[in-house]
Amino acid sequence: MSLALEAPLAPAASSTAAPALLEPAIEIHDLTVAYGTQPVLWDVDVALPEGRLIAIVGPNGAGKSTLLKASLGLVTPLTGWVKVFGGPVAERRSWIGYVPQRESVDWDFPTSALDVVTMGLYGGLGWFRRPGKAQRERALACLEQVGIEDLAHRQISQLSGGQQQRVFLARALAQDARLYLMDEPFAGVDATTERAILGLLQQLRRDGRTVVAVHHDLQTVSEYFDHVVLLNLRLVAAGPVETTFTPENLQRTYGGRLTVLSQTAESLLRSGGRPRLGDEERP
């Protein structure tokens, strides 16, 4: 897949230039979220650095999606707060791109791939204004970046799972954000799409964007990401993959249940750390 991202995406990073490394992309302080009486996040304190690919890892029900939703302002916390680039989420909406779980929408909705990508541009239009030719062209360019511009006018139920995931990614690209929050972008996609998504994430990083993704495949964490947040209701650990994604921390995240997986991690670490796909692409 060709990744001609530079042209449309480069300006945003420079125009919203923040003092590098001083301000975290996301700062979460004492965050507790509960649905009813059931706490899903408990007293989470973490700062995520800008310009990295960050994985959120943890067992089912660990609060991974909730952490993303809190960073988007979609859930109201019981206590604590979230700041995005030093400000409240409500004032940073246009800086954040969102890729929800694929199952979160009805793919039988009467709409085309291009139309869904155009939705990423609604925020820039504001209330009542309709998207026009300029928006459709921009959306088409985003579909091109994920390699499915030929499917622009297809109804979304006629797309394969991987193609649907690419539509969601293109929609997030259309948002032209500094920070991308993705809920399991690699879930249920074929190998080709997985490579394509990975290439896209690496491209985003080259452009200075921050990507925070819920990730399930422990085998690929150290290969795909720079930074990891280990979560199980509470924050277990957060930091660079090399120092944080350790068998001990995985054990603490998953408890005794996942010995096979921690062995996997161990063998990965022993084999010399981080074989990266796409290293050859980097300057």
Added chain:
Amino acid sequence: MSPALVIILVGSLVAASCALVGSFLVLRKMALVGDAISHAVLPGIVIAFLLSGSRASLPMLVGAGAFGVLTVLLVELFHKTGRLHEDASIGVVFPVLFSFGVLLISRYANQVDLDLDCVLYGEIAYAPWDQLKLAGQLLGPKALWLNGLVFAVNLLFVGLCYKELKLGTFDPELAAALGFAPTLMHYLLMGSVSLTVVGAFESVGAILVVAMLVVPPATAYLLTERLSRMIALAMAFGVASAIAGYGLARWIDASIAGAIGVAAGGFFLLTFLLSPRHGLIAKALRHRRLSEATAEQMLLLHLKAEGQGLSREHLGRRFGWSEPRLEATLTALTQRGHARRDNGKCYLTESGARFIEATGQELIRDRG
């Protein structure tokens, strides 16, 4: 204006108003909410009547609209506790509110002209005779004004907030993340549904409103893959139902509202059977073509793998096909030049070999 024209116009206005908001209800999987609202607004109508002491339309619209939104609030309240599913929640709320309305009528309003018949069944046939009077002037049929107003409000709402409604229906999370207040849009839509239901009450009755909210949008949903076209088609089906229903009622001398509902059902049934993409018949044909194509491919693959000159008996045994099926498959392949028959034996031809090679490649690529 002739009475027939007034009736058809009123029916068309109701149908168009319903299609505008009903399309979103169907896409939000809330089709039954229209049904619930149409019944649950009864106490609102009665209370408005008791407070204002008249059957004036405006207080009734307000009272009913308030109860419509209350219905949705209650349904979501019960549903969100996690103790009741949405269907049970709807099933609890609207019959209770409706019964409360019945109770109010029988206790306080049974001497006056506010009977259940006129609320539930309405009578579109009287629409031409109930004139709107303002300062002693006759301004034309009241139902025409009222439903025209409702249609204008709905058109304005959907026209202005089309993008917001679409995003809020397809992906409410993104709508919230982008600051498009999906919850507010949700309640505005429910308010619009309430208004539509109440506005159409007197003229066509609740049951026809429920039909018009769901049936034409569901029909349109089967025919198109674009939201704007779905809404336009739903309006067209609604208006066509009003016209055809009026004709039917005149022809068999029966209830006009009933005939319009039946006409809408007829359009749905026809579409369900005949829609080129989602219709039952098209699907059956597609399925059959697909199964024929698979059978042909399997036979070619077998010829390729097992060698040339296989007998019919061997093929019949191998695939467990009936004689006519084997014959049909062989005939199709021979006609296309993919296979050749000689002396009761079957052979793979050059073009058949190329075809099966290409098909295999295609199958592998489609998996990716």
